[in-house]
Amino acid sequence: MTPEQPHEHAHAALSDLEARALALESLLVEKGLITSDAVDRLVYRYEHDIGPMLGAKVVARAWTDPAFKGRLLADGSAAIAELGVDSQDLHLEVIENSPGVHNMVVCTLCSCYPWFLLGLPPVWYKSAPYRSRAVIEPRAVLHEFGVNKPDETQIKVWDSSADLRFMVLPERPAGTEGWTEEQLAAIVSRDAMIGTAVVAIPEALTP
Amino acid sequence: MSDLDRDVADLKGPAAMPRRNGELVFNRPWEGRAFGMAVALRGSGRFGWDAFRERLEHEIALAGPADDGTGYYEHWLAAFEDLLVDKGLVNRDELVHRADEYRAGHREEVF
Numbered sequence: 361m362t363p364e365q366p367h368e369h370a371h372a373a374l375s376d377l378e379a380r381a382l383a384l385e386s387l388l389v390e391k392g393l394i395t396s397d398a399v400d401r402l403v404y405r406y407e408h409d410i411g412p413m414l415g416a417k418v419v420a421r422a423w424t425d426p427a428f429k430g431r432l433l434a435d436g437s438a439a440i441a442e443l444g445v446d447s448q449d450l451h452l453e454v455i456e457n458s459p460g461v462h463n464m465v466v467c468t469l470c471s472c473y474p475w476f477l478l479g480l481p482p483v484w485y486k487s488a489p490y491r492s493r494a495v496i497e498p499r500a501v502l503h504e505f506g507v508n509k510p511d512e513t514q515i516k517v518w519d520s521s522a523d524l525r526f527m528v529l530p531e532r533p534a535g536t537e538g539w540t541e542e543q544l545a546a547i548v549s550r551d552a553m554i555g556t557a558v559v560a561i562p563e564a565l566t567p
Numbered sequence: 568m569s570d571l572d573r574d575v576a577d578l579k580g581p582a583a584m585p586r587r588n589g590e591l592v593f594n595r596p597w598e599g600r601a602f603g604m605a606v607a608l609r610g611s612g613r614f615g616w617d618a619f620r621e622r623l624e625h626e627i628a629l630a631g632p633a634d635d636g637t638g639y640y641e642h643w644l645a646a647f648e649d650l651l652v653d654k655g656l657v658n659r660d661e662l663v664h665r666a667d668e669y670r671a672g673h674r675e676e677v678f
Contacts, residue, residue, distance in 0.1 A: 374669055377641060381597040383602055383665035384648060386674070387657055393611065399603035403593070475586070 367370045391547040413545075414445050415527060415553045416479035420544035422454075423532045429456075436527070440477065447476050447525075452495070453518075457555075464502065464555030465526045466494040472520035474527045478550055485554065505556040528555040535561055574609065574616045581627045582620060585639050598640035614654050622641045623647035 388394045418440055422429040430466070432439035438453030452474060455463045467473065468491050473481040484490050493501050498515045504510070509515065518526040530552040536544060547565070551557035578584060584602070585592045593599035602627045610615050626642035651657040 363675075370590075376599075376670070377644060378595070378597045379666040379669040380644060380648070380662075381600050381604075382669045382674075384644070384651075384657070385600055387606060387661060387665055388608065393613070393656060394604060394607045398607045399600060402603040402606050403599040446581055543617070 371463050412439075413475070413479075414443075414552070416545040416548035417541075418443060418445070418454075418477060418527075419529060419553065420541040422428045422529055423536075423544055424541050429529070432529070445476060447474075449473075450476070451524050452527065453524060454476070454529050455516070455518060457531045459513070459531070459559075461516060462502070462509050462555065463516045463518060463528045464494060464498060465518050465520060465524075465528060466491055467520040468492070468495060469519075469521070472522060472525060474520075474525040477527055478553055482550070482554075492533075502556065505551065507556065507558055527553050529553075530555075530557075530559045533559050533561055575606070575608045577616065578623070579618060582624045593640070594637075595640075598643075601640050601647065606645065613656060614650055619646060619650055645675055 385394075385399065389396055418432065421443065422432050428439065428442070430473065431442075432454050432507070433456060436454040437447040437450070440447060440452060441456075457463055467485075471481050471486040473485060475481065490501065495517055498517050502515065520526055530548065532544070533547075536547075547561060548559055549557050552559045568578045593602065605619060608614070609619065623643060623646040623651070626646045627639075630638065630642060648657070648662060652662070665674075
């Protein structure tokens with residue numbers, strides 16, 4: 361949240377909208393309908409960490425529908441439009457992981473990110489160390505994320521730009537045969553679609 | 568993936584929240600508060616998200632095509648106030664009175 365400007369003096373005039381928002385919040389808190397803490401948390405969450413639900417839906421569809429996967433890899437923007445996701449005039453390229461190739465996405469210049477699929481970028485994605493090290497030593501970065509790929513697996517790093525956004529299509533984990541799209545979408549993490557994680561079946565769901 | 572994300576994603580077209588490079592933009596602290604209040608109360612079951620979305624779309628439509636989006640949270644706040652008054656959760660008079668108190672400096676800020 362934008363830091364509040366320090367008030368010049370105790371009774372600085374409030375704008376009409378500020379006064380109305382304050383009035384509403386104070387009344388809702390007094391009536392026990394909301395707490396200011398809950399509002400703080402929501403504002404924080406939406407400024408910093410919106411969920412990657414649309415990306416997960418796209419991945420689950422690609423895992424269960426080979427024809428869709430083909431279209432997704434050929435033209436990402438057009439394929440996600442089929443699911444009602446608007447790439448906002450940005451070109452989306454989806455890159456597929458395989459046993460021999462692991463892909464990861466970075467934006468070395470700033471923080472270009474497929475936000476129309478993944479929501480807000482995580483803080484580390486925007487950090488200078490990730491942006492430089494992902495290119496120089498991707499294996500070491502992956503190791504820090506807990507992803508250890510054998511030497512024979514090639515690591516490819518994709519550098520995003522203002523017009524071109526990448527998303528990783530992770531490998532579908534073994535043991536998910538017969539799962540519904542919704543079940544699959546629930547286990548696809550944001551980081552797996554950036555390429556800094558692999559998709560695994562959560563312990564709670566293993567038989 | 569949560570219901571909340573789905574509801575927020577449900578605000579599309581003119582009703583979609585302003586973003587910069589994907590991140591929600593609150594130009595003033597009160598805008599974030601207005602957003603957070605509606606979203607916080609939405610989980611209480613006291614109103615349906617569709618009811619809020621329809622009011623928001625209505626407010627934006629009333630502003631007309633000349634509206635450049637800078638007043639988005641003004642529409643949001645108006646839609647939310649109307650909804651709360653209609654649902655009987657807040658009384659219009661107390662809302663106006665309380666806002667006057669803040670404007671006149673008779674109350675300290677709560678955030």
